[in-house]
Amino acid sequence: MSLFLxxxxxxxxxxxxxxxxxxxxxxxxxxxxxxxALIAAAAASLVLVVLVAALGPSLILSxxxxxxQTVVGVLLLMFGxxxxxxxxLRRSGWKSLxxxxxxxxxDVAALxxxxxxxxxxxxxxxxxxxxxxxxxxxxxxxxxLTFGTKDDHLALSALGAASACVLVVIAGVLVHRPLSxxxxxxxKFAVGLMLAAFxxxxxxxxxxxxxxxxxxxxxxxxxxxxxxxxxxxxxxGARRAQAVAGGAGATT
Amino acid sequence: MTRFLVGFARFxxxxxxxxxxxxxxxxxxxxxxxxxxxxSSIHGAMEFILPALVLVTLALSLRDTRG
Numbered sequence: 001m002s003l004f005l006x007x008x009x010x011x012x013x014x015x016x017x018x019x020x021x022x023x024x025x026x027x028x029x030x031x032x033x034x035x036x037a038l039i040a041a042a043a044a045s046l047v048l049v050v051l052v053a054a055l056g057p058s059l060i061l062s063x064x065x066x067x068x069q070t071v072v073g074v075l076l077l078m079f080g081x082x083x084x085x086x087x088x089l090r091r092s093g094w095k096s097l098x099x100x101x102x103x104x105x106x107d108v109a110a111l112x113x114x115x116x117x118x119x120x121x122x123x124x125x126x127x128x129x130x131x132x133x134x135x136x137x138x139x140x141x142x143x144x145l146t147f148g149t150k151d152d153h154l155a156l157s158a159l160g161a162a163s164a165c166v167l168v169v170i171a172g173v174l175v176h177r178p179l180s181x182x183x184x185x186x187x188k189f190a191v192g193l194m195l196a197a198f199x200x201x202x203x204x205x206x207x208x209x210x211x212x213x214x215x216x217x218x219x220x221x222x223x224x225x226x227x228x229x230x231x232x233x234x235x236x237g238a239r240r241a242q243a244v245a246g247g248a249g250a251t252t
Numbered sequence: 253m254t255r256f257l258v259g260f261a262r263f264x265x266x267x268x269x270x271x272x273x274x275x276x277x278x279x280x281x282x283x284x285x286x287x288x289x290x291x292s293s294i295h296g297a298m299e300f301i302l303p304a305l306v307l308v309t310l311a312l313s314l315r316d317t318r319g
Contacts, residue, residue, distance in 0.1 A: 074283040075268070078269070078275075078276050081279055081306070081310055082270040086270075094317050135263065196310075199279075203283055203286055207283075207286040207290050208291075208295070209286070209299060212299060224303060225306075232311060232314060236314060239317070
């Protein structure tokens with residue numbers, strides 16, 4: 001079960017990040033040329049692969065497992081709770097929904113208004129596409145590495161991430177527009193649940209706790225967190241409705 | 253160089269802490285508590301306490317949400 005959850009969590013988290021990176025590359029490709037966009041995306045991907053290859057195995061081999069589990073647990077918890085908090089605020093209307101079409105239009109407008117540089121690549125476009133792919137990719141790398149540290153599951157975790165990258169890029173090339181139909185906000189909610197559940201589980205194991213259900217505790221944690229987050233979103237949604245009715249309707 | 257370092261630090265801050273510092277501090281506090289509880293009498297109950305602490309931290313981070 002935990003193996004399936006590791007692949008699924010890596011897949012979903014990576015899909016969300018790759019969709020965001022794809023939007024930036026698409027905006028650069030359309031406004032500044034595909035050569036610039038693709039070279040920047042390839043360069044950023046190469047830097048990421050080198051980073052993961054250099055740091056991943058050495059992290060797993062050189063740090064004692066209890067320390068690694070505790071550090072990974074708390075990092076996943078920080079990361080997962082952050083995603084969950086944003087997802088709850090979005091679902092309850094306190095934060096505007098993540099909209100790829102809107103982000104794409106903003107990027108295209110910003111890129112169209114700045115002058116193109118002469119040369120093999122356009123440096124404004126290159127910088128934006130490189131930064132977008134590198135930063136979103138770094139999040140994917142972080143997730144792959146943290147999931148991969150547990151019992152040396154790096155290959156499984158990387159498989160989930162690689163599948164997501166391939167699938168999103170194929171979908172993006174086919175539709176040739178921002179992947180706004182991907183239910184990104186729901187995916188982020190699901191990923192937040194899994195990150196928080198894995199974080200709790202590994203933090204417990206790292207601090208000497210033996211879960212009664214073993215790996216079976218992971219789906220229990222996911223379901224428990226989902227129910228409570230759903231209740232929190234409903235409660236905040238009701239408060240939001242009251243605030244709108246009372247005239248304090250600004251979205252945070 | 254300074255700009256790069258500031259940008260790098262800001263990236264990791266946004267990445268790990270995001271827009272809720274109390275939430276990040278809460279996660280670290282849970283970690284410290286879990287380690288401290290390892291050899292205490294509540295160790296056996298930690299599998300119930302740990303998820304409860306996570307949910308309380310999340311709920312507290314949402315407490316001040318207002319329009």
